[in-house]
Amino acid sequence: MLNLVKTRFNGVAEKGAEVVDNFKTKVNVPEDILYKCPRCQETTLMDDFLAQGKVCKCGYHGRMTAKERLQITADKGSFIEYDSDMTSLNPINFPKYEEKIGSLQQSTGIKDAILTGECTIRGNRCVIGVMDSNFLMASMGSVVGEKITRAFEKAIELSLPVIMFTASGGARMQEGIISLMQMAKTSGAVKLHSDRGLLYITVVTDPTTGGVTASFASLGDIIIAEPKVMFGFAGRRVIQDTIKQHLPDDFQMSEMLLEKGFVDMIVERKKIRTTLAQLLTLHN
Ligand SMILES: [Zn+2]
Numbered sequence: 001m002l003n004l005v006k007t008r009f010n011g012v013a014e015k016g017a018e019v020v021d022n023f024k025t026k027v028n029v030p031e032d033i034l035y036k037c038p039r040c041q042e043t044t045l046m047d048d049f050l051a052q053g054k055v056c057k058c059g060y061h062g063r064m065t066a067k068e069r070l071q072i073t074a075d076k077g078s079f080i081e082y083d084s085d086m087t088s089l090n091p092i093n094f095p096k097y098e099e100k101i102g103s104l105q106q107s108t109g110i111k112d113a114i115l116t117g118e119c120t121i122r123g124n125r126c127v128i129g130v131m132d133s134n135f136l137m138a139s140m141g142s143v144v145g146e147k148i149t150r151a152f153e154k155a156i157e158l159s160l161p162v163i164m165f166t167a168s169g170g171a172r173m174q175e176g177i178i179s180l181m182q183m184a185k186t187s188g189a190v191k192l193h194s195d196r197g198l199l200y201i202t203v204v205t206d207p208t209t210g211g212v213t214a215s216f217a218s219l220g221d222i223i224i225a226e227p228k229v230m231f232g233f234a235g236r237r238v239i240q241d242t243i244k245q246h247l248p249d250d251f252q253m254s255e256m257l258l259e260k261g262f263v264d265m266i267v268e269r270k271k272i273r274t275t276l277a278q279l280l281t282l283h284n
Contacts, residue, residue: 035062039228053269061226061269063206065108066115066132069165073273074119074128081117083150088112088143094174100136108134112143113168116151118160121273124280127155130165131205131212137169140212144172145182148216152189161199161280166217170210183215190219199283203272204231204254204263218262222279224272225254225263 035049036042040058049055053072054062070079087105090097105111113135118127129151131138138144148164155162172179193200202220207230214233225231232252240247250256257263267275 037062055269058228060228061206063133063167065134066110066130066165069130069205070115070119070128072269073130073165073276074121075123079117079119079128081115082154083116083147084111086111086143086147088141088175090174091142091178092174092176094176097174100174104135108132110135112141112147113138114144114147116147118154118158121163121280122277124277124284125160126280127151127158127160127162128164129162131167133167133169133207136172136174138167138212139169139172139174139179139210140182140186140215141172141175141179142182145179145185148182148186149189152186152193155198156193156196159196159198161201161283162193163201163203163276164216164220165203165205166208166212167205168208168210168212168217170212180211183211186216187219190216194219194221199280201276201279203267203276204229206230209233209235223262223264224267224275225257225265226269226272227254227266229254231257231263 031046033046034043035046035056037044037056037058037060039060040056042056042058044056049062054064056062088097088101101112110132113133114129114131116127116129118125120126129148131144152162154160171183190200199222200220201222201224202217204217204223204225206226206228208217209230209232213231217231230252231254236247236251248256254263254266258266265275
């Protein structure tokens with residue numbers, strides 16, 4: 001049920017509303033009916049947002065599941081998954097980690113925060129990896145790192161290009177140092193693939209941060225980003241509080257990173273498949 005209860009000017013909330021201050025009311029928005037854009041803060045009907053491919057009117061490209069992404073990227077029926085049963089152990093005995101992983105596997109239908117495999121895109125064969133932010137904010141732990149490394153090794157074996165759709169909150173704190181070592185491991189795998197003269201394309205989606213930015217996400221021969229995507233290492237607030245300076249509004253946004261040369265091209269979601277197919281054909 002939609003809970004839109006107005007607050008009276010004297011600051012007393014009517015039943016069901018939470019008073020934020022004298023003039024504002026917190027609105028409980030049901031996620032399955034309305035979508036609130038994190039960029040423009042506008043609320044639209046979820047059906048309209050979905051009909052636009054999860055793209056807001058302001059241009060913000062919303063988060064997709066790995067399966068949705070594969071559906072709009074790979075040729076129909078061409079995806080063959082690698083390491084589909086790989087699941088995480090609890091290497092540092094983090095409290096309730098197994099339960100958390102178990103419930104996320106149930107709710108998302110995937111075993112960890114990335115799907116890897118091979119597919120064709122308009123007939124061009126490639127190895128592909130797609131991160132899924134619905135799974136522990138697509139943090140990189142042992143499974144994500146291992147699956148990426150194996151994907152690159154397979155691509156070397158088959159002499160295939162690699163495409164990685166990145167999205168991540170960074171390293172997975174529940175796996176401590178084991179998650180941090182995935183940065184070096186995945187970067188090493190990218191280097192071996194690169195040494196063979198094979199193409200690696202990253203497609204940065206919202207948000208890509210932390211250890212993923214500091215490793216394989218930034219190592220693509222070609223770095224594509226969706227519009228208005230947040231792509232950075234430490235978060236805005238952390239940096240602002242450390243350097244005690246105001247940061248520009250477009251800080252860590254793909255548009256600013258394109259201007260600074262960190263991103264090669266910004267491509268709208270509806271054109272990504274065509275762009276990838278063209279790049280793969282060109283480099284084949
Ligand atoms: Zn918006």
